[in-house]
Amino acid sequence: xxxxxxxxxxxxxxxxxxxxxxxxxxxxxxxxxxxxxxxxxxxxxxxxxxxxxxxxxxxxxxxxxxxxxxxxxxxxxxxxxxxxxxxxxxxxxxxxxxxxxxxxxxxxxxxxxxxxxxxxxxxxxxxxxxxxxxxxxxxxxxxxxxxxxxxxxxxxxxxxxxxxxxxxxxxxxxxxxxxxxxxxxxxxxxxxxxxxxxxxxxxxxxxxxxxxxxxxxxxxxxxxxxxxxxxxxxxxxxxxxxxxxxxxxxxxxxxxxxxxxxxxxxxxxxxxxxxxxxxxxxxxxxxxxxxxxxxxxxxxxxxxxxxxxxxxxxxxxxxxxxxxxxxxxxxxxxxxxxxxxxxxxxxxxxxxxxxxxxxxxxxxxxxxxxxxxxxxxxxxxxxxxxxxxxxxxxxxxxxxxxxxxxxxxxxxxxxxxxxxxxxxxxxxxxxxxxxxxxxxxxxxxxxxxxxxxxxxxxxxxxxxxxxxxxxxxxxxxxxxxxxxxxxxxxxxxxxxxxxxxxxxxxxx
Numbered sequence: 001x002x003x004x005x006x007x008x009x010x011x012x013x014x015x016x017x018x019x020x021x022x023x024x025x026x027x028x029x030x031x032x033x034x035x036x037x038x039x040x041x042x043x044x045x046x047x048x049x050x051x052x053x054x055x056x057x058x059x060x061x062x063x064x065x066x067x068x069x070x071x072x073x074x075x076x077x078x079x080x081x082x083x084x085x086x087x088x089x090x091x092x093x094x095x096x097x098x099x100x101x102x103x104x105x106x107x108x109x110x111x112x113x114x115x116x117x118x119x120x121x122x123x124x125x126x127x128x129x130x131x132x133x134x135x136x137x138x139x140x141x142x143x144x145x146x147x148x149x150x151x152x153x154x155x156x157x158x159x160x161x162x163x164x165x166x167x168x169x170x171x172x173x174x175x176x177x178x179x180x181x182x183x184x185x186x187x188x189x190x191x192x193x194x195x196x197x198x199x200x201x202x203x204x205x206x207x208x209x210x211x212x213x214x215x216x217x218x219x220x221x222x223x224x225x226x227x228x229x230x231x232x233x234x235x236x237x238x239x240x241x242x243x244x245x246x247x248x249x250x251x252x253x254x255x256x257x258x259x260x261x262x263x264x265x266x267x268x269x270x271x272x273x274x275x276x277x278x279x280x281x282x283x284x285x286x287x288x289x290x291x292x293x294x295x296x297x298x299x300x301x302x303x304x305x306x307x308x309x310x311x312x313x314x315x316x317x318x319x320x321x322x323x324x325x326x327x328x329x330x331x332x333x334x335x336x337x338x339x340x341x342x343x344x345x346x347x348x349x350x351x352x353x354x355x356x357x358x359x360x361x362x363x364x365x366x367x368x369x370x371x372x373x374x375x376x377x378x379x380x381x382x383x384x385x386x387x388x389x390x391x392x393x394x395x396x397x398x399x400x401x402x403x404x405x406x407x408x409x410x411x412x413x414x415x416x417x418x419x420x421x422x423x424x425x426x427x428x429x430x431x432x433x434x435x436x437x438x439x440x441x442x443x444x445x446x447x448x449x450x451x452x453x454x455x456x457x458x459x460x461x462x463x464x465x466x467x468x469x470x471x472x473x474x475x476x477x478x479x480x481x482x483x484x485x486x487x488x489x490x491x492x493x494x495x496x497x498x499x500x501x502x503x504x505x506x507x508x
Contacts, residue, residue, distance in 0.1 A: 179501040182438040185421055186490040188431075188472060192483035193450065194230045196223055201475035202461050205246040205255075210467040214255065215481055216243025222257055222267075227466060230483065238265060238274055245288030245299070254311070258299050260284035266311065278309045280316050289330040291338065296353075298339055300327025306341050308353070318356035322349055329372040331381060336395055342369035342383055350397055362397050364390055373414035373422070375436065376469075384411030384424055391439065403439040404502060407432065413462050417469030425460030425474060431484075440499050453478040 026034075199218030206213040212233060216222050222243055224234040245258035255267040262284060266276035283302035290297055296317065300306040306327050308318040325344035332339055337350035337359050348362040348369060367386035374381040379394045389407060391400040409426035416422045420436035425447075433443035449458045459477035466473070472484040487495075 180438045182435040182440040182442070182497055182499055183420065184492045184495075184497055185419070185433065185435060185442050186486040186488075187443045187495055188423070188433060188484045189487045190448065190482055191485050192230050194225060194481040194483065195450065195479065196232055197221070197479045197481075199242070199479060200459075200461065200477050201479065201481055202242055202244045203246045204462045204464045204473055204475045204481070205248050206464055206466050206473075207248055208250040208467065213464070213466070213473060214246055214248065215475055216246050216257060216259075217479075218242040220259075222246070225481070227471070234272060236267065236272065239263060241284065244284070244286050247288050247290045247297075249290055250292070252295075252311075256288060256290065256297055256311075258285035258288040258301075262301075264288070264297070264299055264309070276311070276314055278307075278314055278316075280307055280309075280319075286326055286328050287330045287341075289332045291332045291334075293334045296332075298330050298332055300330050300341055300343075302326045304343070304345075306330060306339065306351075308339070308356070318353075320349075320351050320356060320358075322358050322361075323347065325368070328368070328370045329383075331372050331374050333374065333394075337397075340372065340381065342372045344368035344370075346385070348372070348383055348392075348397070350395075360397050362392065362399070364399050367410075371411050371414040371424075373416045375416050376418050382414055382416065382422060384414050386410045389414070389422075389424060389434070389439075401439055403434055403441065404500075405432075405441040405444075413460055413474075415463040415465050415472065417465045419469060421469075423463055423465075423472060425463045427459050429458030429460060429476070431460065431474065438499075440497070442495075442497065447474060447476060447482060450478040450480045 197215065197217040197219055199220075201215050201217050203216040204213060206227070210227055212224055212226055214222055214224050220237065220239045220241060220243065222236040222239075223232060224236070225231065226233055239257065239259040239261055241259045241261035243257055243259050245256075247256045249255070253269045255269055256264065257267065258264050262279075262281045264278035264281070264285060265274045266278070267273065268275045278297070278299070281299065281301050281303055285299050285301040287300040288297070289299075295311045297309040297311045298306055299309070304321070304323045304325055304327065306320040306323075307316055308320065309315070310317055320339065320341065323341065323343040323345050327341050327343050329342040330339065331341075336352065338353040339351040340348065341351070342348050346363070346365045346368060348365070350359045350362075351357070352359050365383065365385045365387060369383050369385045371384045372381055380391060380400070381394065382389055382391050384407070386409065387406070389403045389411065391402075392398065393400055407424060407426060407430070409428045409430055411424050412427055413425035414422065416436060422434040422436050424430075424432045424434070426432070429447045429449070431443075431445055431447050432441055434441050447458060447460060457478045460474050461477065462475040464473050465471070470485060474482045474484065476482060
């Protein structure tokens with residue numbers, strides 16, 4: 001007899017239909033409520049019940065308290081049961097104790113043993129007895145605050161013991177007594193002057209391929225220069241005010257520029273024209289920075305806020321408000337704090353990019369902060385103002401130390417390379433070099449003004465190292481760009497280190 005074939009709609013077809021049914025996914029809120037209900041069902045049986053006490057632990061706790069409090073009184077002789085106490089009279093003699101008129105106690109036989117009723121009293125009775133000599137020594141230690149013995153001072157403890165005396169000055173945090181000795185660095189010398197702008201050169205940025213760099217000027221133009229030869233390659237126009245901020249993207253063929261005309265422009269370097277504009281600032285833009293890993297642009301200006309833009313959609317992601325004056329410098333990095341801003345209100349703020357809120361505010365400076373620079377290898381940065389140049393450690397913004405020599409001018413620009421060389425540019429044209437580790441100055445000079453310019457036009461507005469760190473470009477008020485490099489003929493003998501360790505180390 002042939003086996004029967006399954007009819008349509010039999011088990012095989014039904015299993016196929018079951019496999020095709022989609023699994024219903026519960027929302028997150030329903031899962032949280034279900035988890036709370038299960039937790040309540042698990043612990044509702046013994047809810048409100050007291051935790052059972054451990055008898056051994058209670059005994060140890062009471063024994064320790066009694067020993068700490070009454071160790072010195074253990075040798076005190078109690079009167080015999082039934083004996084009457086003698087109360088001193090006003091005349092100095094002993095008067096019999098007045099009997100209570102309401103209650104009378106039956107005398108206890110002298111040979112009878114008084115039994116304790118409570119558990120605490122039984123523990124007291126079970127305590128080991130202390131001899132008279134030990135009790136006297138304990139009372140003497142309790143009365144003495146500091147005992148000077150042998151090798152040093154000791155102090156009594158609550159348990160009747162002794163420990164070494166540690167003064168409060170040893171607990172307080174102190175600055176290191178020895179300042180790190182600075183490393184030798186060769187002085188930097190001028191080797192090229194590039195002219196071409198018709199106004200102050202306000203900003204500068206290098207290409208990530210190190211083939212060219214761009215400068216923005218008060219003549220409203222952006223010029224592209226060849227890094228090796230210093231020849232002009234291109235001039236871009238479009239702004240109607242001074243170009244105060246420039247940034248070149250490392251992941252896109254884009255360049256971003258900010259100006260005092262309240263405009264932020266995105267330039268396509270393949271077509272050399274503007275493809276996007278970011279509107280939102282209420283006043284001139286003073287600083288501009290690109291995020292190293294995200295497609296995010298951060299700009300700050302005279303409207304006292306830093307604005308975070310999505311470079312692709314032109315949407316303002318955050319408006320970081322909190323400063324009281326112009327946001328003059330911005331740093332960005334891939335880890336928190338991802339945005340750091342310095343302002344003319346003398347504060348530095350570190351921001352949480354996800355929430356758009358302040359993580360911490362640094363108030364160590366006494367003058368406006370116009371320049372900041374991050375170390376390319378260490379997790380730290382420096383901020384410059386007219387009072388001093390200060391180093392901070394990230395991510396908390398912990399203050400490390402000041403530079404050993406104050407700049408004595410308004411610091412407009414900072415730049416740091418991988419060789420621990422920090423260069424500063426001042427409003428009076430001063431170009432100073434510092435050792436990053438120690439903060440010691442190894443070079444102090446004035447940038448020479450271009451022939452035909454006024455002496456009052458000596459000022460440095462921006463500094464930037466190239467990608468190799470071997471060349472330095474300065475944007476100056478005499479309408480020129482100056483290129484600097486290390487003096488190859490300098491040696492530690494011809495240019496010795498002038499270092500004096502500080503006597504009074506300033507904490508702030």
